[in-house]
Amino acid sequence: MIRHLLSGADxxxxxxxxxxxxxxxxxxxxGREVKKLPALRGRTVVNLFYEDSTRTRISFEAAAKRLSAxxxxxxxxxxxxxxxxxxxxxxxxxxxxxxDAVVVRHPASGAPHRLANWVDGSVVNAGDGTHEHPTQALxxxxxxxxxxxxxxxxxVAIVGDVLHSRVARSNVLLLSTLGAKxxxxxxxxxxxxxxxxxxxxxxxxxxxxxxxxxxxxLDAVLPGVDVVMMLRVQRERMNDSYFPSAREYARRYGLxxxxxxxxxxxxxxxxxxxxxxxxxITPEVADSPRSTIVEQVANGVSVRMAVLYLLLxxxxx
Amino acid sequence: MTAYLITNVSVVGGxxxxxxxxxxxxxxxxxxxxxxxxxxxxxxxxxxxPGLVDLHTHLREPGREDAETVDSGSRAAALGGYTAVCxxxxxxxxxxxxxxxxxxxxxxxQAGLVDVQPIGAVTVGLAGERLAExxxxxxxxxxxxxxxxxxxxxxDPKLMRRALEYVKAFDGIIAQHAEEPRLxxxxxxxxxxxxxxxxxxxxxxxAEEAIIARDVLLAEHVGSRLHVCHVSTAGSVEVLRQxxxxxxxxxxxVTPHHLLLTDEVVAGRGEQASPGLSPDWSPTxxxxxxxxxxxxxxxxxxxAALRTALAEGVIDVVATDHAPHAVEDKECExxxxxxGMLGLETALSIAxxxxxxxxxxxxDRMSRTPARIAxxxxxxxxxxxxxxxNLTLVDPAARRVIEPAELASRSRNTPYARMxxxxxxxxxxxxxxxxxxxxKAVK
Numbered sequence: 001m002i003r004h005l006l007s008g009a010d011x012x013x014x015x016x017x018x019x020x021x022x023x024x025x026x027x028x029x030x031g032r033e034v035k036k037l038p039a040l041r042g043r044t045v046v047n048l049f050y051e052d053s054t055r056t057r058i059s060f061e062a063a064a065k066r067l068s069a070x071x072x073x074x075x076x077x078x079x080x081x082x083x084x085x086x087x088x089x090x091x092x093x094x095x096x097x098x099x100d101a102v103v104v105r106h107p108a109s110g111a112p113h114r115l116a117n118w119v120d121g122s123v124v125n126a127g128d129g130t131h132e133h134p135t136q137a138l139x140x141x142x143x144x145x146x147x148x149x150x151x152x153x154x155x156v157a158i159v160g161d162v163l164h165s166r167v168a169r170s171n172v173l174l175l176s177t178l179g180a181k182x183x184x185x186x187x188x189x190x191x192x193x194x195x196x197x198x199x200x201x202x203x204x205x206x207x208x209x210x211x212x213x214x215x216x217x218l219d220a221v222l223p224g225v226d227v228v229m230m231l232r233v234q235r236e237r238m239n240d241s242y243f244p245s246a247r248e249y250a251r252r253y254g255l256x257x258x259x260x261x262x263x264x265x266x267x268x269x270x271x272x273x274x275x276x277x278x279x280x281i282t283p284e285v286a287d288s289p290r291s292t293i294v295e296q297v298a299n300g301v302s303v304r305m306a307v308l309y310l311l312l313x314x315x316x317x
Numbered sequence: 318m319t320a321y322l323i324t325n326v327s328v329v330g331g332x333x334x335x336x337x338x339x340x341x342x343x344x345x346x347x348x349x350x351x352x353x354x355x356x357x358x359x360x361x362x363x364x365x366x367p368g369l370v371d372l373h374t375h376l377r378e379p380g381r382e383d384a385e386t387v388d389s390g391s392r393a394a395a396l397g398g399y400t401a402v403c404x405x406x407x408x409x410x411x412x413x414x415x416x417x418x419x420x421x422x423x424x425x426x427q428a429g430l431v432d433v434q435p436i437g438a439v440t441v442g443l444a445g446e447r448l449a450e451x452x453x454x455x456x457x458x459x460x461x462x463x464x465x466x467x468x469x470x471x472x473d474p475k476l477m478r479r480a481l482e483y484v485k486a487f488d489g490i491i492a493q494h495a496e497e498p499r500l501x502x503x504x505x506x507x508x509x510x511x512x513x514x515x516x517x518x519x520x521x522x523x524a525e526e527a528i529i530a531r532d533v534l535l536a537e538h539v540g541s542r543l544h545v546c547h548v549s550t551a552g553s554v555e556v557l558r559q560x561x562x563x564x565x566x567x568x569x570x571v572t573p574h575h576l577l578l579t580d581e582v583v584a585g586r587g588e589q590a591s592p593g594l595s596p597d598w599s600p601t602x603x604x605x606x607x608x609x610x611x612x613x614x615x616x617x618x619x620x621a622a623l624r625t626a627l628a629e630g631v632i633d634v635v636a637t638d639h640a641p642h643a644v645e646d647k648e649c650e651x652x653x654x655x656x657g658m659l660g661l662e663t664a665l666s667i668a669x670x671x672x673x674x675x676x677x678x679x680x681d682r683m684s685r686t687p688a689r690i691a692x693x694x695x696x697x698x699x700x701x702x703x704x705x706x707n708l709t710l711v712d713p714a715a716r717r718v719i720e721p722a723e724l725a726s727r728s729r730n731t732p733y734a735r736m737x738x739x740x741x742x743x744x745x746x747x748x749x750x751x752x753x754x755x756x757k758a759v760k
Contacts, residue, residue, distance in 0.1 A: 088648055108650035109505075109516040110604030117602055129652065131516025169516055192513035193521075 001310050004116050004123040008134045008173030016178055020142050022306035023299070029066060030302065039309055040069035046099040048090070048115075049126075050076040050106040055273060055297070056126050060103045060135075063304035069312075072099075087111060091118035100312055104128070122311040130164045136272055137170035139303040141178060143292050144227055146299070147268050152179030157221045159185040159253060160231030160280055161242075163192055167272045168231060172212055182212045185221050186231075186253060189242040218253055222262045229270040230255050230280045246279055256282040260290065268292050318749065320344075322352050326360025326710065328700050329367075330676030336365060338706040341749035345702055358754075362714060363743055366680050368400025368707035369665065370687040370696050372492070372570055373467070373546060373636035375657065376402075376433070378424060379417070380409025385641035385727050387424035387433060390661070392725040393639070395430040395752035397661040398709035398742040401688065401696045402431050402639075406438040407468040413438035413449035415457035422459035430752045430760070434691060437461040439480050439491060443469045448480060455487040462692045465492035467546055468611075470528055472498050477532060481541035490542040490568075490690065493532050495553070496612065500524035505652055507580040507613040515584060515604070517651065520613045522550040529553050533560035533567050544690060545569040547638050549612040551622035558631045568690050570636035571623050573667035574658055574732055580614045582732070583651075598736045606647045606654030607732050610640070613656075624671060627682060634687045637664045641728030659731040662724050665711065666738035674713055695748075706749040715741035725758060 002010050011019070029035055045064040047057050057073065064071045074094070087106075094102055101122040104112045109129030116123040127133040145151050156175055162168045162184045175182050188196055195214050215221050222228065233249060243249045250256075255269065263269075269281075269290045277283050286293060320339040327333055328346070335350035336343055371394065377385035385393075387404070394402045404421050406412035412421060418435040425433025437454035441447055443466045454461040464484060471477045471493060480491050501524045506512050508519020529545055533556065536543035548554065548569045560567050581587075587599025600608070608614060626632040640657025647654050668679050680699065688697025695705040718737050721729040745753040752759055 086645065086649055106650070108652040110652075111650045113602065113604045114650055129516055130518070166516060169514075193508060193519070194510045194513050 003311070005134050005307055005311060006112050006116065006123065006125045007132050008137050008170040008177070010134070011174060011177060013177050016138070016141070016174060019138055019303065019306045019310060020145060022310060023138070023142050023302040026305040026309070027299070027302040029305075030298070036066055036068060038068045040064065040067040040312055043069045043100040043312055044072065044098055045069045045101045045103065045308060046072045046074055046094050048074045048094070048102050048104045050104070050111070051127070053105050053127065056105060059297070059300045060126060060304050062301045064308055066301070067305055067309060069308070087114060088118050091115050095119045095121070101308060124307060124311065127166055129166070131166050132170040133166040134170045134174070135300070135304055135307055136167050137174040138307065139296055139300040140171055140229065140270060140272070141174055142299045142303050143270065143296050144268070146295070147292060148226060148266065151175070154180040154226045155183065155224060156180050156227040156229060157183045157185050157225045158229045158231065159218060159255070161190045161233050161237060162186050162231070163190045164234065164237070165231050171229065176212060183221055183225070184212065184214045185216070185218050187243050187249070188216055190237070219259065219262065222259060223264065225263065226267050227270060228255065228263065228267065232272065232274065233276060233280050235276075250279055254280050254282065255285050257284045260285045260288065263290070270296060272296070320352055320355035321358060321746070321751070322350060322355035323358045323360040323365065323710065327364045329680050330364060330674065333361070336360070336700055338746060338749050341706060343700045343702055343704050343706050346700065358710070358744060360710060363710045363712055364676055365700050366398065366676065366709050366711060367684040367697055367699050368709050368745060368747065369398045369683045370691065370693060371399055371402040371637050371639070371661065371664070372463070372544070372634055372687045372691060373638045374402040374404055374661065375407065375638070375640045376404045376421070377641055378408065379420065381643070383727070384643045387421060388428040389725060389727045390639070390641070391425065391428040391430035391433060392758045393661040395745050395747070396725050396742060396758055397663070398665050398711065398745055399431050399661060400707040400709070400745065400747050401434060401691070401693050402661070403434045403436050403463055403691055405467045406436050406465060407443055411438050411442050412436070413441050413443070415450065415453040418454050418459040418461050419457050430758065431747060432693065432696065434693060435459045435461055436463045436465050436467075436492065439464045439466045439471050440476065445469060445471060445473055445476065448476070448483065451480070451484055451489065452487065455489060462487070462489050463492050463544070464489055465494065465546065467492065467494045470494050470496040470498060472528075474531060474535065478535050478539060481536055481543065482539045485541055488692070490544050492544040492546050493528065494546050495525045495528035495532065497524040497527050500527070504613075506583050506609070507615050509580060509616060511580045511584050517583070522552050522615065522619070525550055525612055526552040526556055530556045533557070533565050536567055537563065537565045541566065543567045547572050547575065547612055547636070548623065548632055549575045549615050549619065551619045554622045554626040554631055557626070561631060568633045569631070570634040571627055571632045572636060572638045573660055573664045574610060574614065576620065576623055576627070576635070576671045577667050578608070578614045578732060579617050579620055582608045582614060604651045606649065606651050607658070607730050607734070609651060609654050609656045610658050611656035628672070628678065633682070634690065635664060635668055635682050636687065637661050641726050642730050643728060647730050657730065659724065659726050659728060662726065663719060663731065663733050663738065665742065666717070666740045669713065669740040670738055706746050709745040710743045712741045712743050713739065715739070717741055
């Protein structure tokens, strides 16, 4: 097993599948009266959050607690961090306290990679800047597999602010590894230039992004996909000329009822949350039977249990 | 004053000869020289170059003496074979008045290891709003001729035009940090495949190229001298090539790191970092801010274009952009780290690695031309009878492993740690006095 989970690229197909299979076993625990396993008893998991993210933090917290680990929540707000303590000093502090795993959320891309240089325990990237969010990609893959029965050969559209999305980056890497095809959809301003340069070329499989292509036209993509994943659009993008207005964005790239009905019968709609209802997704879509948004949250706990279990030597081989 | 007799040394790659240094000048050259009072240095296998001249050095004093001082930076320069360095203006306080440039100039004289030629700021406080007192700095004891807001671009086209025009009165030159600020807000590394993968905000090549294109047109319009700092992209090379063909009075520099490293090192990958880089070397980790620099490391295509441009003379000069930073400003998250790399003690080795033993070319790009651009009389002259003895002796056969802890700079932010590089400076002379002997600084 790998030591850290920093990027979707850290996972080969076998390891990713092992995590998803383990998550399926973990999910059975949630149905029990006593939702707890003794697997990580005596181990310490630190949630080190430099950004507010209540949903991700409580998901990791629930996962660790269901495995009987001791959980320490270290929020950067109101801590020594606001007094100017460096990431390295914080890392050495956690190291001295004997953290077996550090789950880190940080506004700077690559911060978990830096942290991994300074602690002996496992580092789990719970979202770093505009880089990656690998457990989100794992829970998305888990959700797709649970709903559609497979991952290989699926066609997944990821729609919205790809440029700034850690969810998109991790999903592109993981889904490609697991044999799905990804089409990135959004206004050209929100697609990275080197990917956009290849838009319309068709399949642009490379080492960096196997089986990924780009399309600016959401309506053209919808009839052919098995999964459409809507990304959250940050309100601050509106004031930075990425698109003219929220309304225009919603008209061109929002998923509403008529667009949803253009999807194939079996296709599902995903969103990592939190949603801007009425912006990238309408309530009609978000609350429809195609929507997996609530399942994604539940699956998140199972997947994070699997990740912590496997990283912390639950199956020392 | 001791005399020195350097025997059997190759002057800029020529056949072995002897050099007698006495009274601050090269007194004699030729085979079989003797001088009973001279200290003898065996120059067998060594190459004598005119003392190197750096157009772009950050000495950090006043303001960040924890990162570098004029004294420590001068020592690093001498050990790198330099006899003159031009000290950038982005100190604290900014070198935007006669008082500050004179202070830096005096500190350089006190250190006495290289000639420290201050560069003055173009605008007050580097704020890009109104001209600093350029004439007062030119008339000061520091005799400033190069003006630069380096670290910041003089982005306002009207202000840039006025600056270019104004310094003509004292044969000044504006050294531009070419970076359109609106295109690089929050930028962290070269915009391309690697920045996409690493999720770091991109610094697009066009942000540099657009400013250079504008500035060569402005310089042409007003007939002024423009110098372009740290050119980093293939597109910039093409803009410069066209401007020079039209006769625009523009010169340009490239840094050693832009000649060697690519953006792949940010991803922790060494094997694709550079054509010809020691194959046993790779970064120890991804997102290591020791590789954060402005302008950022670019692609292999850019590196190749820069090398060609340097050889052809489209780029005139290798300048270090030596930028010392304290440990805490580098041992942190990538986005929070300060940009910049050490360069003085490794520049000649990188040039030798990249260009090979083309001594005339190296002397031209690292000594003669920068001395001419900066107007430094007595520097950039090949060792010959009557010429001020500003020279350095290189052992081209030596190979050394770069150890950050062994550098003379106060800072440790070299991107070449653990890399094996060719060439070693054996001795450096400033006006006939050794500043480096046996590879060690004399003071």
